[in-house]
Amino acid sequence: MSSITYLLSRLLQMIPTFILVMVIIFLLVRLLPGDPAIAMADAKATEAQLEALRQRLGLNEPLWTQFFYFVRNVLTGDLGQSILLKAPVATVILERLPVTVFLTLYAVLFSLLIAGPLAAIAALNKNQRADIIIRGLFQVGLSTPVFYIGLLLLTFLAAFLRWFPVGGYGQTFWQHMYHLLLPALTVALYTSAIIMRNLRSSIIEVIDAEYVQFARAKGLSEGLILRRHVLRNALVSTVTLLGLSIGNLMSGTLVTETVFAVPGVGRLMLDAIFARDYPLIQGLTLTFAVLVSLVFLLTDMIQSWLDPRLRPS
Amino acid sequence: MTDASLARKKRFSFFKRLQGLQPGFIAGLTILGFSLILATFPAFFAPYDPNVFDFTALQSPPTALHLFGTDNLGRDTLSRVIWAYSVNMQMAFLATIFSLITGVLVGAVVGYYRGVADIIFGRCVDAIITFPFLVLVIAVVAVLGPGLINMYIAITLVGWVYYARLMRAEIMAQMANDYASAGKVMGYSDSRIIFRHLLPNAITPVIVYWMTDMALAILLGSSLGYLGLGAQPPEAEWGVLIAEGRNFITTAWWLSLMPGIAIVITGFGFSLVGDGIADLLRPRG
Amino acid sequence: MTDTQPLLQVKNLTHHFKTNPPLVDLLLRRAPRFIKVLNGIDLHLERGETLGVVGESGCGKSTLARCLVGLYPPQGGEILFDNQNVSHKTRAEQRDYNRRVQMMFQDPYSSLNPRMTVGQVLHEALSVHKMRPEAEIPDRIDELLDLVSLPRDAAGKLPHEFSGGQRQRVAIARALSVEPEILIADELVSALDVSVQAQVVNLLLDLQDRLGLTILFVAHDLRLVRHVSHRVAVIYLGSIVEIGASDSVFSSPVHPYSRALLNAAPSIDPDHKTSIPPLSGELPSPMNIPPGCAFHGRCPHATEICRQEKPLLKKFEGHGEIACHHAATLA
Amino acid sequence: MRHYSSDPATGAGQTQNGAAATDPESANPPGLLEVRNLSMSFGHGQSSLLAIDKVSFAVKPGEILGLVGESGSGKSITLRSILGLTKRYGQVEGEILWKKQDLNTLTNRALQKIRGREIAMIFQEPMSSLNPLLTVGLQITENLKAHTKLDRTERKKKAIELLDLVGIPSAAARLGDYPHQFSGGMRQRVMIAIALASEPELLLADEPTTALDVTIQQQILDLILALSREMGMSVIMVTHDLGVAAQTCDRIAVMYGGRLVEVGPVRNILRNPRHPYSIGLLRSVPENVPPRSELYSLPGIPPGLGNRPSGCCFAPRCLAATPRCSEEKPDLLQTSEKVALACFNPQNFLSGNSQ
Amino acid sequence: VERGGTLTFARYDDSTLIDPIYADRNPDIWMVSNLYDTLLRTEADGKTVVPGLASSYSLSSDGLELKMTLREGIRFSDGSDIEAQDVIFSLERARNPDLGPWAGLLGSIESVTANDRDITITLKNPDPTIILMLATFNTAIVSKDAFDTASGTTDQEKAQALSISAPVGSGPFVLKDHQRGASMNFVANRHYWRQGEDGQPLPYLDAIDFLVIPDDATRILKLQAGEVDAAEFIPFARVAELKADSNINMELFPSTRIIYSPINTREKTADGEDNILASKEARQALNYATNKEALIQLILHGAGKPMTSGLMASTTQLATGTEPLYKYDLEKAKALAAKAGIKPGTEISLTTLAGSADDAIIFTALQQMWSQIGIKLSVEQVDGATRGAKNRSGEFDIHTYGWVNDVNDPAQVAGWLGYYPTRKAVGTDWNNAEFNSLYEASNKETNLEKRAEQYAKMQTLYAEEAPLIFMYETPFAVALGNAVKGYVQTPLGSNEFSSTWIEQ
């Protein structure tokens, strides 16, 4: 099986998942209490106005018809009209998505930059002082809520020391980098703690593996062994974890975007939920699901690139 | 030898293991022990009623009277942090226990029988883990409405999947051991094999995960409280306290710092205990 | 050996594992792929005898053992126990069958629940099958421990507190607790050191004599198989190529594969070098078993017919049954 | 008689016995490798566990030395300690004289020049000893790159030659394959190919055939034998199968509880072992005994690392043990020109008086 | 004054569609006047009407015809002239009930006609609010030509398209760029007609950058860090702190915002039980038992005052009363409670907005206050949409609510709070025939005095009946950097940037 057919079959496998995802989203949104028409309309609206609105939103149709429309529309790329923002959901999401993707990638980068070296140091000094300190710090990182870290960074580094802007996003790439540095760091601290824990134990595991010993017995230099035989192998499981943490990361961005006033889809999600913006909630949840699935696919790809045992035979 | 003496023997070896405990584990147990005591008897430890306004001490910084200061309504922060222990510890437990039970049962059964159930389960898991956890929990909370009970329901609805996944994998790993086959060959019933033989051996990572998950539940609960979707003010809950205090972070730092420290310490305790239990439950030999 | 009905009879037993096909395959309607592990096994066990089973790794020995105790649901062929077909049984029947046909596993570490003391293990077996009234169970446990020469205080210990050999004794005690008629021993001693191996084998032989057990003995170590078995079956790629009395198979194997296998075992006599050249080539994949005689690719005697036709087991005077087209000339 | 070991009672270190061991040539031909009083313990300080205890032996050029003994007796640790692979895990003491230099005192960097170049090793488990993420070709050539001046294409050519040599069909096509695409036996052969890449003078083979079927086992043993004969390569072959040892080795060293208990030519050891453990080992092999008769078995179980007795490790299981045995560790002494033995009460296998 | 510069303004929420007739949320409504001008204008007090795009106006004596003259030389932001056809287009659009939600406010208009620059509005019946309506955001003037050429088929699509691609407005600023949910950018309309103090056309500012920062604390941090020039919706808890900050000018603009709690006056509660709150005395008792001053201290930190009118804020026209309603009096409360038959331990639930810190304080405070008269107050926390639905269905005892006028006339708020047909008197189901007829009459009464009388009566009646817990009025709290001058937020909430300038 070539990698194209492999990719194809992976994509095929995503189909049932997606049908389920759509059912979940659809039902979830239909289950939201309160009449969406009431949520949408002004408090001053009369009953007649409400009824007209329901009609327009198709809320009077049977559930399965609504689901059919929903699926049909999603397939044609039409996610409906946002009630809150009075604009097409797809447009709104596309406007905001880059911010979140930027933030997420930035956070991934940070996580790796933080976790990688520290994990290596900790693993190579297993149970010695450096290891204990690093692990302790990360344990604290794991026990601290994202919003709290964000709050502290925002208050002290941005508002107090004025090293960074207080929230926002900026216009150019470098402004994004500057503005999103603290939010990315916030998200990354938590994720890097998870990654570092995993990476440390995989390195420890790998560094005593028979094939590493064998590499030593071959007379290779320690540096080469570390790079080629230890880190690469330790990364395999970490890649999975990173993929799985992407959901976590996105959860992190949800909160972080609120704290740092970053105009991404995370914050939009909260706004949408508070405003009972059905189409927007639907669209966003679907977007999250697609994004995460793509990341899973990507991790699979990276993993099978790293680990030939996972490649299709 | 009687069963009782067998049991005693077993417990004895458990205590023997306790002796060689890691200092981290002991520290974790101590933290959790104190947390539990505070959570059980908040009224005993809290110097003030957590909800009563005191106009004579608005936003008082930490003093001898108010060790952790007071908030903008004159409520004693120490008392509120202590009362929050009962909310947050309850949160840690209630938000996870049903996930644990459901997940363990489903995971065990699915992992044992595989087949169609497993395929369906796999699809559900795929679909559910495709959503970022918080997104799904928030969505469910939105459906049910904010509040602690609904938050527990939401977390359970989503969270059991993670337990089930772990349990399923563990059971399948344990099935690779011959004692499961041996049980079948001995003619034992499936339920006996699952619950008497496989489960006790497979549960360790689940229990360890449970510990981290309890820490996570506190973090998640606080996040939701912070976003206004979890515990509702005036209830004292750490996330809510931080949210309330964040407006005053520059002027009344103690309002958000004290509950923040409480979260970090408690989470730390759970993590340490999780690691310790992992050590303890690992079968030797 | 008795000349009554065999206790256990296996007729044309097949077992194929289905591989998990990728979704693309399903969509393209490609045929599912099978690992053909057992391809028509015929054998029988007489009451009180030991049948040794040898063969290369992956040839299906464990699968055979597991099929016999019902761990794998039957696919093709029949298993007759006491002239009764054991397939399609209800749970109760299956349970009763398992009480009478017990199995012991290769890995002494993994075949015991690490969290149950030996006492609990035996107690469970005795009470589930109601072998003894509750009150008599502790005495019976002591008896069983005596039987397998374990100290009585072993009852309170967890498996990890024992050595490998002791663990195998516990496994044996567990199997014996339900008073079975047949013991299937899959690589019972492979994981043990030579000297410990000897202890366990001695125990097994002793028990067989005392309790009149019937044993199917699967092992790697040919010397050991020869030592304990009355008869031996040689399996190659899921089919029996030669089966017969232990003496005759070991001293004068007929099937080219049996010859290669038995001769490859190095003797502990430094001066006793083997004369037969080692087999060349690798074991073919069970997913892709060659047509005809499965061994023809590695066989020095292979001719055209071997490539075409699968040889059947045939009785040869002075030997056992042999599945080889050239058996007559080789014998 | 020649002292190889220090006196444990006095706890004397190398100086005293180093002097005693300075001149082993008189009894033995010049050794390519001489191991003297090699000890290795896991961990440090109080809780350290002594895995091998003052092991001494020598290997001559072109010789195949078999190392046999129970599982856990320290065979693998001995081999790994020679290459300095166990230093990470604890303390290594004693001398490992390789061409007059003590490997134990060499820096890691200096050792790297010898590992894989002059002394190569095959590991016990072929399944886990190859890096699953790297192609077999790379794992062979990285060795060549480290130790030879060959360029890329030459390295590749050499790698193909090596795979051919160990009998892997269509070697050129398989360089790009990954270990999991090979069967256990083939992986074992790949390891042998890697070990042979730089034409070592000494091959440390740690149970090169345990994972294999008898039919394949024979192929591999034949290969090693042939190489040893053709290239004059010395081999230390660890095995727990006395049959394998009988068929391949020139000399055999028997190990028990981290110590060598008997060393000598293969025929001496297999035909007339003197140490009660060697005798027991040999007798429990079901060869040349009546079918279904009771096999000889040593009573008791081997001691774990943590609870080795203070005297002779074998004393608790030894039928010929005297009180002295449980107090004092017997040294490995030359009993004849060819055989060294560590036992206060040597037995005679032929007369069967070990019972 | 000084001209030039860009003002950076931190908002709590983003606008979605700033169009006179589609603006229905405060963040939209409050921005309209910056982009679109009305025919008439009110002065800063929100009451006095002055000419706007129309240079003069006159109402016929029967009150059925309003004549106006359009100012000369006024232009849209694209440079085209503002003509009568634009006025007709805009007013027709504004009163078309098929389009925006505000059409009902112009229900009295019969027709709009024009003769060159003279515009005549004919009414079906006298309407005391009509003049003010022409100074209200929904009657602001849009460009007919721009609408005609805009892409899209429906009016709403055209409005949307216009706002995104080629905004044309009549107000002091033009929308230049809008990153939804993040930022919005206004630039000065160089064709704007009004003149500043220096005799040059307004506005003084070159541009305004709006940043959307929903989080209160972050908004303030940004102001303190000097990253923005102004931040709106400052939590009252922080007003004192910012007042003390010498770099910041903490403004409290008078508003029509009131915070109150509708009481369910239905005879039966939603689950079919007798409703104790159906009795007037019970409601009065609760009102007396509520210490509004304390609430104001707790929530507004003193920056507000108790409601003095049952129907409206003191900034609303025709509001009567200067004394706080139901000044805290526990004795009266107890007496009334006894009269109403409130037994100790009577359970009442307060429905609050989840996540609202203010509501949490209100609940805790009311719980403590009302326990004095034997009431056990429990809380039910819901989100905004659910609260709205409960208000409509009557499944509540008491819930928190707030109001800001959109129109300068009291009719809107009075209709909302007390007139049954509008929305069952904010869902309380309070249905008072006298009140209803007074309200209807007042809507046609052109005589100001008579109308004031009617309103006074309504207010007394309403206060007496107490379908609400009357709580407090709050100002709009906006914090400005010291350099920002001349910014106002009107009592209706409208953000007025036309005369804002920055000290360089």
Ligand SMILES: Nc1ncnc2c1ncn2[C@@H]1O[C@H](COP(=O)(O)OP(=O)(O)OP(=O)(O)O)[C@@H](O)[C@H]1O
């Ligand atoms: N559950 C299973 N699913 C798929 N394939 C299996 C399964 N169990 C065994 N096999 C395959 O069946 C073949 C025979 O396995 P089996 O365990 O019976 O061999 P064996 O003769 O016992 O070998 P060994 O001597 O190594 O124990 C192997 O190729 C193995 O990979």
Ligand SMILES: Nc1ncnc2c1ncn2[C@@H]1O[C@H](COP(=O)(O)OP(=O)(O)OP(=O)(O)O)[C@@H](O)[C@H]1O
């Ligand atoms: N990393 C380690 N840490 C602690 N003890 C170890 C470690 N590796 C090996 N040992 C112990 O050292 C002793 C000697 O091990 P070694 O691997 O040399 O045995 P062996 O003779 O090769 O046995 P086998 O035949 O099973 O391979 C054993 O008791 C083993 O448990």
Ligand SMILES: [Mg+2]
């Ligand atoms: Mg097997």
Ligand SMILES: [Mg+2]
């Ligand atoms: Mg070894």
